[in-house]
Amino acid sequence: xxxxxxxxxxxxxxxSFWDACQQELLQVWRCKVCGHPFLPGxxxxxxxxxxxxxxxxxxxxxxxxxFVVYHRTxxxxxxAPYIVASIELENGVHLISxxxxxxxxxxxxxxxxxVAFKQKSGFKLPMFTPTVxxxxxxxxxxxxxxx
Amino acid sequence: xNREALIAGVGHSPFGKLTGRTxxxxxxxxxxxxxxxxxxxxxxxxxxxxxxxxxxxxxNGITPHYLALGQLLGLNPxxxxxxxxxxxxxxxxxQRAVMAVEAGLxxxxxxxxxxxxxxxKGSFDYARGDEAAFGLFGAAGLHALAAKRHMxxxxxxxNQFGEVAIAARAHAARNPNAQxxxxxxxxxxxxxxxxxxxLKKADCCLISDGAAAVVVTSADRAAxxxxxxxxxLGYGQAHNFGTYSSPDHxxxxxxxxxxxxxxxxAGLAPSDIDVVxxxxxxxxxxxxxxxxxxxxxxxxxxxxVEHGRIGPGGSLPVNTSGGLLAEAYGGGMLHxxxxxxxxxxxxxxRQIQGAxxxxxxxxxxxxxxxxxxxxxx
Numbered sequence: 001x002x003x004x005x006x007x008x009x010x011x012x013x014x015x016s017f018w019d020a021c022q023q024e025l026l027q028v029w030r031c032k033v034c035g036h037p038f039l040p041g042x043x044x045x046x047x048x049x050x051x052x053x054x055x056x057x058x059x060x061x062x063x064x065x066x067f068v069v070y071h072r073t074x075x076x077x078x079x080a081p082y083i084v085a086s087i088e089l090e091n092g093v094h095l096i097s098x099x100x101x102x103x104x105x106x107x108x109x110x111x112x113x114x115v116a117f118k119q120k121s122g123f124k125l126p127m128f129t130p131t132v133x134x135x136x137x138x139x140x141x142x143x144x145x146x147x
Numbered sequence: 148x149n150r151e152a153l154i155a156g157v158g159h160s161p162f163g164k165l166t167g168r169t170x171x172x173x174x175x176x177x178x179x180x181x182x183x184x185x186x187x188x189x190x191x192x193x194x195x196x197x198x199x200x201x202x203x204x205x206x207n208g209i210t211p212h213y214l215a216l217g218q219l220l221g222l223n224p225x226x227x228x229x230x231x232x233x234x235x236x237x238x239x240x241x242q243r244a245v246m247a248v249e250a251g252l253x254x255x256x257x258x259x260x261x262x263x264x265x266x267x268k269g270s271f272d273y274a275r276g277d278e279a280a281f282g283l284f285g286a287a288g289l290h291a292l293a294a295k296r297h298m299x300x301x302x303x304x305x306n307q308f309g310e311v312a313i314a315a316r317a318h319a320a321r322n323p324n325a326q327x328x329x330x331x332x333x334x335x336x337x338x339x340x341x342x343x344x345x346l347k348k349a350d351c352c353l354i355s356d357g358a359a360a361v362v363v364t365s366a367d368r369a370a371x372x373x374x375x376x377x378x379x380l381g382y383g384q385a386h387n388f389g390t391y392s393s394p395d396h397x398x399x400x401x402x403x404x405x406x407x408x409x410x411x412x413a414g415l416a417p418s419d420i421d422v423v424x425x426x427x428x429x430x431x432x433x434x435x436x437x438x439x440x441x442x443x444x445x446x447x448x449x450x451x452v453e454h455g456r457i458g459p460g461g462s463l464p465v466n467t468s469g470g471l472l473a474e475a476y477g478g479g480m481l482h483x484x485x486x487x488x489x490x491x492x493x494x495x496x497r498q499i500q501g502a503x504x505x506x507x508x509x510x511x512x513x514x515x516x517x518x519x520x521x522x523x524x
Contacts, residue, residue: 005280006274006279006280007280008277008279008280009277014277038392039390039392040276040277040390040392065296065397066292066293066295066296066299066397067292067295068288068291068292068294068295068343068344068345068346069341069343069344070282070284070288070343070344071340071341071342071343071344072342072343074274074282074284074285075274075279075282075284078282082282084281084282084283084288084292086292086391086396086397088394092394093392094391094392094393094394094396095392096278096281096283096391096392097281098281098282104344109295109296109299120280125280125281127281
């Protein structure tokens with residue numbers, strides 16, 4: 001039991017976010033009245049208290065707002081060293097997650113990242129990997145679509 | 148009739164690893180010492196407010212903390228309660244006692260902090276909600292995120308965090324009650340290794356068993372008491388309940404809202420404060436508060452603390468007893484007690500000559516809560 005991943009405990013407010021993750025979709029809450037995007041979910045918009053809310057899919061692209069490297073193991077299922085980051089998504093919402101497939105010494109604040117869903121104890125978690133050559137990819141895509 | 152509240156007594160148990168002691172037993176010891184220091188007797192106490200440390204929680208089984216402690220002390224108070232503001236709690240219960248005394252709800256209010264986390268191992272390492280899935284355990288990770296932002300935004304260096312730790316240890320070397328009395332060198336600071344990078348071992352506060360208490364009473368009631376009175380010059384709170392999803396969560400403290408306001412209302416500028424007691428769970432929090440309270444400009448705290456400025460004999464000594472980093476984890480109550488001792492002239496080898504004003508802060512939970520208290524002679 002000790003080595004089982006400390007998985008999220010979905011509540012009525014957060015289960016739609018985690019359910020979407022199981023479909024490999026990253027979604028945030030958005031207020032249909034004032035447009036405020038937010039996480040985690042709640043009964044009303046924390047800006048204007050409207051209960052007219054929707055889940056909105058996001059691109060999964062973002063950048064590193066801050067990051068730290070755990071050099072001490074706090075949970076046996078998550079051995080150190082590992083990187084915990086605050087990721088700023090394209091719509092400005094921040095998300096605590098891990099940066100994976102990247103050496104700690106290569107991470108920088110402002111680095112472009114992309115969501116990557118990783119299965120832990122049968123549950124998919126939204127983690128982030130560095131986006132390599134973002135601009136090139138973007139230009140290629142644009143070039144293809146104009147053909 | 149003068150109901151103006153003041154601090155008339157302080158006391159604390161030993162701090163450290165106290166095998167066989169419980170939080171409640173330590174709290175009783177601290178309460179007895181504070182009442183004795185004030186020159187009062189148990190029958191005088193008619194108020195009890197408590198700040199149970201994180202390893203206790205506010206409930207001891209189903210018994211609220213104030214009730215469990217009050218029963219052991221044999222009290223039937225006119226006013227009571229506990230606060231759960233994390234590290235902002237000790238200052239918060241003193242504020243509450245001041246309000247209760249000035250409103251006439253009680254006349255002698257005991258304010259007690261206590262905890263015994265070393266006998267409840269791991270209690271500081273809990274995760275905060277679903278962030279556990281990403282390994283964000285303990286308070287160090289959160290504060291490391293803030294530290295990394297400070298380095299990014301303002302060019303602050305790890306050695307500048309080290310300056311805060313070194314100053315704390317230099318102060319503690321003059322405090323016979325401190326757990327860490329050996330001074331720290333920059334070389335030792337750097338070689339100790341990271342807990343959560345960029346925070347190293349000496350950037351993180353101690354974990355201690357112990358309890359501390361303060362007696363708040365009215366000027367009338369205190370007229371014939373033993374010790375010099377410590378006046379309340381101002382107090383306030385500000386909180387940031389934004390989640391880690393809020394854009395500026397790691398870049399600012401709510402202290403920036405209540406700190407300047409409290410000083411302003413008291414008619415004081417930062418330069419008027421003689422004794423600066425800042426909650427120091429991590430070195431980064433000291434830097435952020437120096438900025439938030441206006442001791443230096445935003446972004447400049449890193450260079451401000453260089454060359455021993457906040458150490459003994461510096462131009463702005465901070466946490467003269469060694470603070471949470473080097474004296475003991477006293478929840479914030481030991482910060483208040485040190486301020487009282489400085490204002491009374493009882494601080495012995497670490498006395499700031501002619502100290503007349505003191506500022507004490509509390510900071511808690513996931514960088515959510517902040518409390519401020521300004522004291523004077």
